[in-house]
Amino acid sequence: MTVHRDPKRKTWYYVLDLPRGDDRKRRQKWCRGFSSETLAKRAEELARKQFGQAELAADGTVAAELLKWLEERELDVALTTLANYRHAVMKYVIPYLGARQLYDLDKRAINDLYRTLLKRGGRKGEGLSAETVRHVHRTLMKALKDLGVAVEGVRQPRPADRETHGRKGVWTAAQCATFLAHAAGDRLYAAWVLVVVCGMRRGEIAGLKWPKVDLDKRLIHIHWQRAVASGEVAGGIVEKEPKGKSKRSIFVGTALARVLSDHSDQQGKEIAAAGVAYQELGYVFCKEDGTPYHPKYFTDRFRALCLAAGVPVIVLHDGRHTSATVGADHGVPRHAMQKRLGHARATMTDEVYTHVLPESERRAAEIMEEAILGSPPAE
Structure with a gap:
């Protein structure tokens, strides 16, 4: 690339060398119209910074490079992560920017993409959520970085109001007890106890197998999960290790060990009743023939039980928030709760998963007022 002056137009331009085409002939892109040599050099330097490390194919389009x-x-990321990347690229980026040359991609084009997605990026022409567009942004920026391209000045959408972090609610200890009392007769009662008491995730419940449950030592080894992936994965389900600190072992008390033991006994009766039709796959929570449930089944069943029990309807993942909050209110040490939930950072447990319930606020008010104002006068 080099800067030149156009004597006819009395402007400055620079020339960008593109990858050779299939015919191996040299290709160039001329960037014209700069009012001064300084502006042309700045643009040239930015282009060099953006694309100097890129190794583009002959096509050079955004679609081809992505x-x-x-x-x-495919070589180094999990199937679910790859599916998320592919969904963002194929559904949102390529339809809008795919025909562009990657060398032509700038902040305005990307910011326009985000605005378009926010206004009418949905299947029926409705706008996408800010969080979805932020995911597209993170994916695109990751791809450009890996390709050696740096586009400065890109503005990702502001995060949506996250006061509730997408949750519908958190139960009190009394509501937990009400729910579990109602669900005591449910075939998956042990699963609901693990969700509320231990804060296990849906995928961890769906993928739990008996070799990872040690009732003698009262330990559950959470080393596997059964998660929903994209349609490109057979059946839309993938089984894999949980990421990071999510791979953990947790202790269970006497009461929960008894619940799991009763569940095992009941499953033994089902195995005997099914006979040769039973598939010995080792799942703790499975259908009567031994085959695993789709993870969404746990979500739907949990909601139905919430409605039947007369407690506030919360999503299954809120069982983790409930577990963290009730544990904090009843004195479970911070580091112990962090380990039980499988968080890499204690701040995640404190800031996102632990909430202040009304009962706790009332107790806090009474404690502070008695300490500072003294005991209330006798009636």
Whole structure:
């Protein structure tokens, strides 16, 4: 690339060398219209910074380069992560920017993409949520970085109001007891106890197998999960290790050990009744023939039990928030709760998963007022 002056137009321009085409002939892109040599040099320097490390194919389009990037990421990312990357690229980025040359991609084009997605990026022409567009942004920025491209000045959408972090609610200890008392006769009662008491995730419940449950030592080893992936994965389900600190072992008390033991006994009766039709796959929570449930089944069943029990309807993942909050209110040490939930950072447990319930607020008010104002006068 180099800067030149156009004597006819009395402006400055620079020339960008592109990858050779299939015919191996040299290709160039001329960037014209700069009012001064200084502006042309700045633009040239920015282009060099943006694309100096890029190794583009002959096609050089955004679509071709991102598809190539997805193929390369098959080597080093989990199936679910790859599916999320592919969904963002194929559904949102390529339809809007795919025909552009990657060398032409700038902040305005990307910011326009985000605005379009926020206004009418949905299937029926409705706007996408800010969080979805932020996911598209993170995916695109990751791809450009891996390709050696740096586009400065891109503005990702502001985060949506996250006061509730997408949750519908958190139960008190009394509501937990009410729910579990109602669910005591449910075939998956032990699963609901693990959700509320231990804060296990849906995928961890769906993927739990008996070899990872040690009732003698009262330990559950959470080393596997059964999660929903994209349609590209057979059946839309993938089984894998949980990421990071989520792989953990947790202790259970006498009461929960008894619940799991009773569940095992009941499953033994089902195995005997099914006979040769039973598939010995080792799942703790499975259908009567031994085959695993789709993870969404746990979500739907949990909601139905909430409605039947007359407690506030919360999503299954809120069982983790409930577990963290009730534990904090009843004196479970911070580091112990962090380990039980499988969080890498204690701040995640404190700031996102632990909430102040009304009962706790009232107790706090009474304690502070008695300490500072003294005991209330006798009636």
